[in-house]
Amino acid sequence: MPELSPVAVLVLGLLDERPRHPYDVFQTLVERGDARLVRVNPGAVYHAVQRLERDGLVEAVGTERCGNRPERTTYRATTAGHAALGPAVVAYLADERPAYADFPVGLAHAPRLPAADVTDALTRRREREAARLADMRARIGDVLALGLPRRFVLDAERELVLLEREVEWLDTVLRDLADGTLTWGGPPPAEFFAARDRAGDAALTG
Numbered sequence: 001m002p003e004l005s006p007v008a009v010l011v012l013g014l015l016d017e018r019p020r021h022p023y024d025v026f027q028t029l030v031e032r033g034d035a036r037l038v039r040v041n042p043g044a045v046y047h048a049v050q051r052l053e054r055d056g057l058v059e060a061v062g063t064e065r066c067g068n069r070p071e072r073t074t075y076r077a078t079t080a081g082h083a084a085l086g087p088a089v090v091a092y093l094a095d096e097r098p099a100y101a102d103f104p105v106g107l108a109h110a111p112r113l114p115a116a117d118v119t120d121a122l123t124r125r126r127e128r129e130a131a132r133l134a135d136m137r138a139r140i141g142d143v144l145a146l147g148l149p150r151r152f153v154l155d156a157e158r159e160l161v162l163l164e165r166e167v168e169w170l171d172t173v174l175r176d177l178a179d180g181t182l183t184w185g186g187p188p189p190a191e192f193f194a195a196r197d198r199a200g201d202a203a204l205t206g
Helices: 006-017 022-032 042-054 079-093 103-112 115-145 150-179 190-205
Strands: 058-064 072-077
Touching (some): 022 042, 022 072, 072 079, 103 115
């Protein structure tokens, strides 16, 4: 069974619902807010469909034309594609694949920068994330008010919780930078290296 990328899972899921052409898949991802989950664009969707077709997980079922636009090929999930979707979703739910984000890399090397630069960058991130938080709260509230069961927005609910915690944490860090509680500048103190060496010696002799 081929390993399915996040984009492939999203695309296969939509083609398992009903036949669609790739651009319709992309539009549906955007309309449902799933484009926030992965970096997706029409090219990525077309590429995912091609790979899924190559692996026998989707198949072309016809073409359609809208106005003067070129014909578009419509695809649907095959029996094998339907069978592959469940295990792929379970693997993502169980988080069996490590995920790497860019922000922790920046945090790890932030001490190399002046405090003013760090404050500016974190302030910009805080404002952006706070705006995303407000937008997501409103969108979740809107669809739940329309009667969509909560089980369909668990991904957005989790992201909402993570955004709330991150904005709170950013507020704390920025406040501590501003009032000097979070000291900045210079290498780690000599006392740290001495304590680390003592701890290492104790572990070796313990």
